[in-house]
Structures are given as C-alpha cells and as structure tokens.
Amino acid sequence: MKAVVYTRYGSPDVLEIRQVPKPEPQANEVLVRVHATTVSRTDCGMLRGHPALFVRLTMGLLRPKRPVLGMDFAGTIEAVGSGVTSFKLGERVFGMSPENFGAHAEYLCMPEEGTIAAMPLGFDFDEAVICEGAWYADTYLKNFELSRGQKILIYGASGAIGTAAVQLAKSYGAEVTAVVATRHLDLVKSLGADRAIDYTAEDFTRIDETFDCVLDAVGKTTFFRCRKLLGPRGVFSATDLGPWWQNVLLSSWSSITRSNRVAFPMPKSSGAVIDFLKARMEARELHGVVDRRYPLDSIADAYRYVETAQKTGIVVIQVAHTDEPFFDAD
Ligand SMILES: NC(=O)c1ccc[n+]([C@@H]2O[C@H](COP(=O)([O-])OP(=O)(O)OC[C@H]3O[C@@H](n4cnc5c(N)ncnc54)[C@H](OP(=O)(O)O)[C@@H]3O)[C@@H](O)[C@H]2O)c1
Numbered sequence: 618m619k620a621v622v623y624t625r626y627g628s629p630d631v632l633e634i635r636q637v638p639k640p641e642p643q644a645n646e647v648l649v650r651v652h653a654t655t656v657s658r659t660d661c662g663m664l665r666g667h668p669a670l671f672v673r674l675t676m677g678l679l680r681p682k683r684p685v686l687g688m689d690f691a692g693t694i695e696a697v698g699s700g701v702t703s704f705k706l707g708e709r710v711f712g713m714s715p716e717n718f719g720a721h722a723e724y725l726c727m728p729e730e731g732t733i734a735a736m737p738l739g740f741d742f743d744e745a746v747i748c749e750g751a752w753y754a755d756t757y758l759k760n761f762e763l764s765r766g767q768k769i770l771i772y773g774a775s776g777a778i779g780t781a782a783v784q785l786a787k788s789y790g791a792e793v794t795a796v797v798a799t800r801h802l803d804l805v806k807s808l809g810a811d812r813a814i815d816y817t818a819e820d821f822t823r824i825d826e827t828f829d830c831v832l833d834a835v836g837k838t839t840f841f842r843c844r845k846l847l848g849p850r851g852v853f854s855a856t857d858l859g860p861w862w863q864n865v866l867l868s869s870w871s872s873i874t875r876s877n878r879v880a881f882p883m884p885k886s887s888g889a890v891i892d893f894l895k896a897r898m899e900a901r902e903l904h905g906v907v908d909r910r911y912p913l914d915s916i917a918d919a920y921r922y923v924e925t926a927q928k929t930g931i932v933v934i935q936v937a938h939t940d941e942p943f944f945d946a947d
Pocket residue numbers: 657658659662749750753772773774775776777778779796797798800816834835836837856857923926927928929930
C-alpha cells in the first residue's frame with residue numbers, strides 16, 4: 618500500500634511516499650481503508666521531533682519509532698480480526714489514532730475498542746476528520762465544567778481546536794466571545810459565537826468584562842495578559858506549553874495553592890470520546906471547517922501550509938486508492 622513515511626526528524630522535505638506492506642489486523646482489530654485524513658499541528662510537531670522529552674521518548678529519541686504519521690481518519694472497514702463483533706466489512710467509520718498515528722496511508726489498523734465509531738449520519742469522509750482538534754477542545758471545556766449561562770472567551774478561535782471549541786461551548790449553553798483576526802470574524806459568528814473581537818483592531822484584554830473561563834486555543838497569549846478578564850472563580854487554560862512551559866508550571870502552582878486559576882489538562886483518549894463527538898455532529902452542533910484539501914501525493918505541501926499556523930479549521934488529505942476500479946463515464 619501507499620504510505621507517507623518519515624525515517625528522520627526534519628522539515629516536510631523528509632517525507633517520502635513509499636509502498637509498504639499493508640497492515641494485517643490482529644484478532645481485536647479492524648483494517649480501515651482510509652479515504653480522508655488530516656495534517657494537524659500535532660503531526661507537524663512529531664515530524665520536526667517534539668521538544669518535550671516525555672513525548673520524544675514515546676515517539677523515538679533520535680529517530681521516529683512510528684514511521685507513518687496521521688491521527689484523524691475516515692474510511693471503510695476492509696477487514697476484521699477474528700474476535701471483532703462490532704464492525705462489519707464495508708462499514709463507514711471515522712475516528713483518530715492518538716497513540717500509534719498511521720493514518721497518512723491507504724490502510725490503518727485500529728483496535729475495535731479504540732477511538733473509532735461508525736460515521737455520523739449525513740457526513741462525507743472529508744467532513745468527518747475533525748476528532749483530534751475537537752477532542753482537545755472538549756478536554757478543556759469539560760475541565761472548565763462549562764455549563765449553561767457561563768461566559769467563556771476563546772482566543773484564537775479560528776484553528777482546529779478553536780473552531781471546535783466555539784461550537785462545543787455553544788452546545789453546553791455557554792455565552793461565547795471569540796477573539797480572531799478580521800478575516801475570521803464572520804466565520805466565528807457563523808459557528809455560534811455571541812460576540813467576535815478582532816484582535817488586530819482591539820486589545821481584547823482591555824474589554825470591560827469578565828469571564829468564567831478563558832481558553833487560549835492557539836497558545837499565543839498568556840495567563841498574565843488575560844488575568845484581568847477572569848471573574849472571581851475564573852480559570853485560564855491554553856493549548857500549548859507557553860513561554861518557558863509556564864502553563865504547566867502555573868497549573869501545578871494552582872493545584873498546590875488550590876487557587877485553580879490555571880489549568881493544563883491532558884486529553885485522555887477513549888471510544889467514548891468519539892461517540893460523544895459523533896452525537897454532537899449528528900445533532901448538527903459540531904462540524905468541521907475545512908480550509909484546504911490536498912491529495913496524498915501532495916502531503917508535503919499540506920505540512921508546509923499547516924506549519925505556517927495560518928490555517929482555518931482543518932486541512933484535509935484525500936486518499937485515492939491505486940486499486941480503485943476505473944469507471945468509464947460511457
Ligand atoms: N491541532 C491539534 O489537534 C493540536 C493538538 C494539540 C495541541 N495543539 C496545539 O494547539 C495550538 C492550536 O492548534 P490548532 O491546530 O487549533 O491551530 P491552527 O489550526 O494551526 O491555528 C491556526 C489559526 O490560528 C490563528 N492565529 C495565528 N496566530 C494567532 C494569534 N497570534 N492570535 C490569534 N489567532 C492566531 C490563525 O489565523 P490568523 O493568523 O489570521 O489569526 C489560524 O486561523 C497549537 O499551538 C498546537 O501546537 C494542536
């Protein structure tokens with residue numbers, strides 16, 4: 618099968634499209650024929666060699682242990698292991714592979730009990746590859762214990778995590794203020810934001826309002842800039858470590874002092890996460906914002922674009938299969 622392989626850390630130039638053996642499912646696994654995947658900021662981080670030692674130890678200290686990246690996937694079940702009971706051949710499925718990656722390929726094995734579910738009704742494959750960003754977004758919202766009527770400010774609401782966070786926060790009944798650049802004001806309003814602030818025209822930290830939660834969805838601001846925005850029991854979270862790992866340090870300090878001002882929750886994957894996202898998608902409360910689509914053969918260009926940190930929502934990779942039958946229109 619065709620796969621996008623990297624054998625050393627580096628720029629998108631190190632990616633190679635290669636023929637590799639098709640994986641064979643174990644007894645508890647399914648083989649997914651991948652139709653769509655994404656290039657996410659996580660993939661970009663793994664390609665370059667993640668700076669955090671604990672991630673590097675898992676991914677390979679000097680060179681990558683897992684040669685194929687790609688977390689989000691949507692496709693069809695091609696084969697099932699002998700013990701699999703919940704999926705059948707040809708079924709349309711979606712999900713993510715946060716531990717083993719591997720979705721930048723024509724086929725991917727997933728454990729039956731893993732982060733995989735039947736496709737949400739009414740979605741195409743390339744609209745369903747939103748789980749990773751939405752999973753991160755929901756981890757933060759659940760940690761905030763966001764509930765009806767609470768006020769949340771989402772900074773950087775135009776990325777994969779931010780667009781999902783706006784929609785999920787609305788599904789929890791929160792009042793959402795989204796902070797984005799001018800070009801994204803209409804987008805975040807269309808996703809349900811009650812108020813949109815243009816960070817290029819206005820200093821959002823000076824608005825005369827406080828919030829129950831402030832989420833920095835792009836890791837570009839800090840707790841110290843945002844603390845005036847927090848109400849008496851307000852909590853700040855960010856999706857990135859922050860300068861000198863300050864979000865991790867401040868979160869630890871918050872726990873020690875029980876001030877609960879800064880939280881840095883780590884997402885935990887489970888099948889229930891995908892079931893939850895599927896339910897939100899089918900309820901029309903969550904959909905993907907697709908910025909660009911690339912064929913698998915042009916995936917290095919997709920990485921180059923995602924690395925600019927300028928994408929809106931997600932960047933989809935469409936996986937055409939070399940063994941697909943050719944239907945002549947005549
Ligand atoms: N994607 C994931 O699943 C994932 C998982 C874990 C952690 N993370 C981390 O979480 C962060 C966000 O990830 P993401 O994938 O959601 O990001 P992303 O999609 O790459 O975010 C890009 C968006 O952020 C906006 N942006 C860029 N600079 C900004 C700034 N200074 N202020 C406000 N908005 C800005 C960009 O629009 P404008 O420049 O026009 O404003 C663009 O629309 C990244 O630091 C990433 O490493 C991501």
